[in-house]
Amino acid sequence: MKVAATLTVNGVAYPVELxxxxxxxxxxxxxxxxxxxxxxxxxSECGACMMLLDGRPVNACSYLALQAEGSEITTxxxxxxxxxxxxxxxxxxxxxxxxxxxxxxxxLISATALLASNPDPTEDEVRIGLSGNLCRCTxxxxxxxAVLSVAGSS
Amino acid sequence: xxxxxxxxxxxxxxAVAALAxxxxxxxxGTDLVVGARSGKSTLPESIVAIHRIAELRGLxxxxxxxxxxxxxxxxxxxxxxxxxxxxxxxxxxxxIVGSHATRAQGTVGGNLMNASPAxxxxxxxxxxxxxxxxxxxxxxxxxxxxxxxxxxxxxxAEAGELLTAVHLPAPAARTGSAYLRLEYRRQMEIAVVxxxxxxxxxxxxxxxxxxxxxxxxxxxxxxxxAEAALVGSDGGAGAIEAAGxxxxxxxxxxxxxxxxxxxxxxxxxxxxxxxxxSALSRARGEAS
Numbered sequence: 001m002k003v004a005a006t007l008t009v010n011g012v013a014y015p016v017e018l019x020x021x022x023x024x025x026x027x028x029x030x031x032x033x034x035x036x037x038x039x040x041x042x043x044s045e046c047g048a049c050m051m052l053l054d055g056r057p058v059n060a061c062s063y064l065a066l067q068a069e070g071s072e073i074t075t076x077x078x079x080x081x082x083x084x085x086x087x088x089x090x091x092x093x094x095x096x097x098x099x100x101x102x103x104x105x106x107x108l109i110s111a112t113a114l115l116a117s118n119p120d121p122t123e124d125e126v127r128i129g130l131s132g133n134l135c136r137c138t139x140x141x142x143x144x145x146a147v148l149s150v151a152g153s154s
Numbered sequence: 155x156x157x158x159x160x161x162x163x164x165x166x167x168x169a170v171a172a173l174a175x176x177x178x179x180x181x182x183g184t185d186l187v188v189g190a191r192s193g194k195s196t197l198p199e200s201i202v203a204i205h206r207i208a209e210l211r212g213l214x215x216x217x218x219x220x221x222x223x224x225x226x227x228x229x230x231x232x233x234x235x236x237x238x239x240x241x242x243x244x245x246x247x248x249x250i251v252g253s254h255a256t257r258a259q260g261t262v263g264g265n266l267m268n269a270s271p272a273x274x275x276x277x278x279x280x281x282x283x284x285x286x287x288x289x290x291x292x293x294x295x296x297x298x299x300x301x302x303x304x305x306x307x308x309x310x311a312e313a314g315e316l317l318t319a320v321h322l323p324a325p326a327a328r329t330g331s332a333y334l335r336l337e338y339r340r341q342m343e344i345a346v347v348x349x350x351x352x353x354x355x356x357x358x359x360x361x362x363x364x365x366x367x368x369x370x371x372x373x374x375x376x377x378x379x380a381e382a383a384l385v386g387s388d389g390g391a392g393a394i395e396a397a398g399x400x401x402x403x404x405x406x407x408x409x410x411x412x413x414x415x416x417x418x419x420x421x422x423x424x425x426x427x428x429x430x431x432s433a434l435s436r437a438r439g440e441a442s
Contacts (some may be wrong), residue, residue: 003160021157021197023187043192044184044341050255056229057255063179064186066160067203113254131341132253 005069007034010078013050018065024058025049028075036076036105039136047133050106050113057113058131076105076145079112079130091146101135107133120152126127159200163207166318172202174291179204181225182259184252185268210263210318213237218404220287222320224263225372227415228275231256231262241282241322242436243331243350243429247274250335253342263307266302269272269309269373270344276303276374277350281364282322288315296321303373326362329354330437332429335368336421338412345369349401349426351385351433360384365397365430370405370422377404391435394427401426 028141114129165171231248262424335345348368387393405417
């Protein structure tokens with residue numbers, strides 16, 4: 001039996017009907033309709049589904065959607081200001097941090113969370129911070145450079 | 155089986171009532187939901203979400219020690235100055251759980267109740283003399299963490315009991331502690347082998363020692379023989395060697411994809427020695 005709930009994603013309240021066991025990722029992708037967040041491993045290993053929950057990172061594939069009711073959810077769609085990309089997004093493009101793009105939404109969210117808690121990380125801290133996000137294309141170097149290029153600037 | 159009932163508790167009384175009715179608790183979901191997604195288990199039919207219960211949050215230091223609400227996240231533990239300065243081994247452990255998403259959502263209460271023999275915070279919590287409070291509809295009891303784990307995934311907590319607090323007594327002056335693990339990568343990892351040491355040093359002698367092993371037995375547990383090798387000693391190389399050997403001798407590891415029993419036993423001595431060395435140097439106020 002589905003239950004009614006309200007999920008607040010990127011500042012917009014979405015009334016939804018969900019099965020109780022629905023994950024946050026499935027709710028945001030399939031019910032709300034925001035498909036930026038990806039399903040990679042579906043096992044909390046790869047970070048492709050990463051979102052922010054009240055500003056803190058969560059692997060949304062392994063979090064129950066109904067637990068997020070009452071919290072502010074942020075996905076990659078919420079990072080840009082209209083057509084203007086966030087500095088971190090621009091840096092990813094400029095530094096070669098994007099190839100196939102599948103990990104990118106989770107990487108951007110993860111890096112946003114990292115910079116929120118540690119605004120001027122060292123390269124080692126960036127690599128540690130992003131270790132829950134797997135990328136099979138870039139070799140990580142462009143991603144790390146992108147994060148470092150905006151670090152300390154906010 | 156699918157989830158047919160989901161309630162969000164706003165108080166401990168609400169949560170305990172739901173547990174009495176057969177619901178299972180979820181907080182950060184980093185074990186319960188991950189286990190279901192990976193196919194290790196299915197989600198419970200009835201779930202009570204406890205993550206909004208304010209009285210289960212937060213760290214509070216008092217004259218007799220530190221109280222951790224079970225919803226305290228690994229991130230909050232590592233960020234706590236009190237934990238970092240007085241309970242360093244616990245900060246060591248919390249800092250290497252999963253990734254920053256795991257640490258932001260995963261809680262110390264969930265970590266304990268999940269009872270993995272490889273989980274990181276168990277050794278430090280045991281070695282600091284930790285106790286937990288368990289509450290059910292029938293009442294409340296306190297259990298020493300020394301007596302808490304019964305096997306992989308098993309604790310003495312009964313189905314209707316909710317872990318409502320973790321209490322650590324105040325460590326004596328000149329106490330140092332460390333937790334470290336053998337790992338194949340730095341994050342998104344669990345201990346291949348882990349060791350915790352908590353030592354107190356006075357006048358050049360070790361006056362108190364607690365040593366626990368992780369991923370080396372069906373539960374995380376103390377190794378009294380290693381503690382005996384340290385207490386009364388000068389904390390020198392001979393005592394550390396003997397304590398490490400005692401951990402290896404007490405280990406009853408399994409062989410699995412992450413390491414053979416023989417490898418784990420050999421590494422038990424090494425990791426235990428390193429944890430003890432680090433704890434001693436912290437107790438002496440040396441750089442660590």
